[in-house]
Amino acid sequence: MKIAVLPGDGIGTEIVAEAIKVLKALDLPFQMETALVGGAAFAAHGHPLPDATLKLAKEADAILFGAVGDWKYDNLERHLRPEQAILGLRKNLGLFANFRPAICYEQLVDASSLKPELVAGLDILIIRELTGDIYFGQPRGRRTSVDGLFPGAEEAFDTMRYSKPEIERIAHVAFQAARKRSKRVTSVDKANVLETFQFWKDVVSEVGKQYPDIALDHMYVDNAAMQLVKAPKKFDVIVTGNMFGDILSDEASMLTGSIGMLPSASLNASNQGLYEPSHGSAPDIAGKGVANPLATILSAAMMLRFSLNQESAAQRIEAAVQSVLRQGLRTADIYSEGTTRVSTLEMGNAVVKAL
Ligand code: NAD
Numbered sequence: 412m413k414i415a416v417l418p419g420d421g422i423g424t425e426i427v428a429e430a431i432k433v434l435k436a437l438d439l440p441f442q443m444e445t446a447l448v449g450g451a452a453f454a455a456h457g458h459p460l461p462d463a464t465l466k467l468a469k470e471a472d473a474i475l476f477g478a479v480g481d482w483k484y485d486n487l488e489r490h491l492r493p494e495q496a497i498l499g500l501r502k503n504l505g506l507f508a509n510f511r512p513a514i515c516y517e518q519l520v521d522a523s524s525l526k527p528e529l530v531a532g533l534d535i536l537i538i539r540e541l542t543g544d545i546y547f548g549q550p551r552g553r554r555t556s557v558d559g560l561f562p563g564a565e566e567a568f569d570t571m572r573y574s575k576p577e578i579e580r581i582a583h584v585a586f587q588a589a590r591k592r593s594k595r596v597t598s599v600d601k602a603n604v605l606e607t608f609q610f611w612k613d614v615v616s617e618v619g620k621q622y623p624d625i626a627l628d629h630m631y632v633d634n635a636a637m638q639l640v641k642a643p644k645k646f647d648v649i650v651t652g653n654m655f656g657d658i659l660s661d662e663a664s665m666l667t668g669s670i671g672m673l674p675s676a677s678l679n680a681s682n683q684g685l686y687e688p689s690h691g692s693a694p695d696i697a698g699k700g701v702a703n704p705l706a707t708i709l710s711a712a713m714m715l716r717f718s719l720n721q722e723s724a725a726q727r728i729e730a731a732v733q734s735v736l737r738q739g740l741r742t743a744d745i746y747s748e749g750t751t752r753v754s755t756l757e758m759g760n761a762v763v764k765a766l
Pocket residue numbers: 422426477478479480481482494497670671687689690691692693694695696701702703704706744
């Protein structure tokens with residue numbers, strides 16, 4: 412089981428170190444190799460995704476990824492910015508299906524920004540298409556002087572685009588995931604305004620005919636954003652495009668108490684996957700030892716389940732995380748009165764001990 416470890420920037424190195432500790436405690440035959448990515452790779456090699464890092468990732472069964480990004484790189488040309496590394500990995504490895512479960516652990520009900528009765532028992536799965544949409548559409552660019560529609564004006568543009576096969580394959584992923592859950596899929600679009608998402612809706616409906624056992628409904632993204640905070644438990648599986656999925660999954664993360672709790676898996680057609688917390692590099696708290704490592708540790712559990720075929724080890728990690736939460740241990744982001752505040756390192760150690 413070959414794992415490429417790409418810690419990245421900011422809190423990435425701190426949280427990945429804790430996940431590695433947990434993986435090592437399982438005593439399974441992992442081969443782990445670490446490489447630079449993001450701002451750290453740019454600083455050392457002049458590129459956020461050096462060839463050697465990409466090669467390591469391609470040859471691995473799975474990639475454990477921390478986070479990339481730092482404000483100090485905000486003025487770099489776009490193709491050299493740290494965030495391009497994650498887009499490059501997704502594109503190069505064909506990681507089109509992003510799974511973001513949002514589960515509200517019983518012990519964290521009070522850490523949610525919503526009333527306990529709205530989130531207690533919450534268990535939804537957001538499936539975000541990851542290699543299409545406006546993040547990858549061409550043409551994109553900036554014009555300082557244009558003729559035609561806005562003569563002489565400055566403008567910037569990105570193109571929203573989806574092909575039929577791209578929508579079909581993510582729809583299949585969603586319907587198949589729903590079969591293992593409560594058999595409901597909500598497809599989120601903006602078909603009332605965007606041609607791309609009318610097409611999305613039509614294709615998802617067509618694929619849905621092959622899954623008569625699954626109830627499919629469609630919802631506009633603005634309504635979905637509202638329903639997620641009004642009655643989140645109404646959802647089971649949500650499937651949506653790259654940009655809407657990006658935004659809705661961050662929104663859903665707060666229902667669970669903190670973005671520091673939310674793992675993710677990004678898979679390609681052969682189940683090779685990249686596993687990372689849903690949050691970014693959090694430069695505001697980097698180096699302080701306060702970041703929550705649980706999203707990364709739970710991402711490692713998803714890695715064992717989806718790419719390494721180690722279901723029982725995945726369950727052991729998830730049970731260990733529940734156990735530390737039951738013990739009342741909390742990093743700052745999920746701390747509430749009456750619980751014990753711990754550092755990133757102490758949280759990792761507690762999970763290892765619980766294992
Ligand atoms: P962020 O997710 O890094 O942080 C948002 C807020 O959540 C911050 O207040 C942060 O302190 C907090 N937070 C995040 N993770 C936490 C954790 N594990 N424990 C406790 N608190 C946590 O988002 P941002 O501030 O918008 O972006 C920071 C950088 O990360 C940017 O450069 C952005 O581009 C990048 N980013 C990278 C990824 C990725 O690597 N996949 C994803 C999102 C953002």
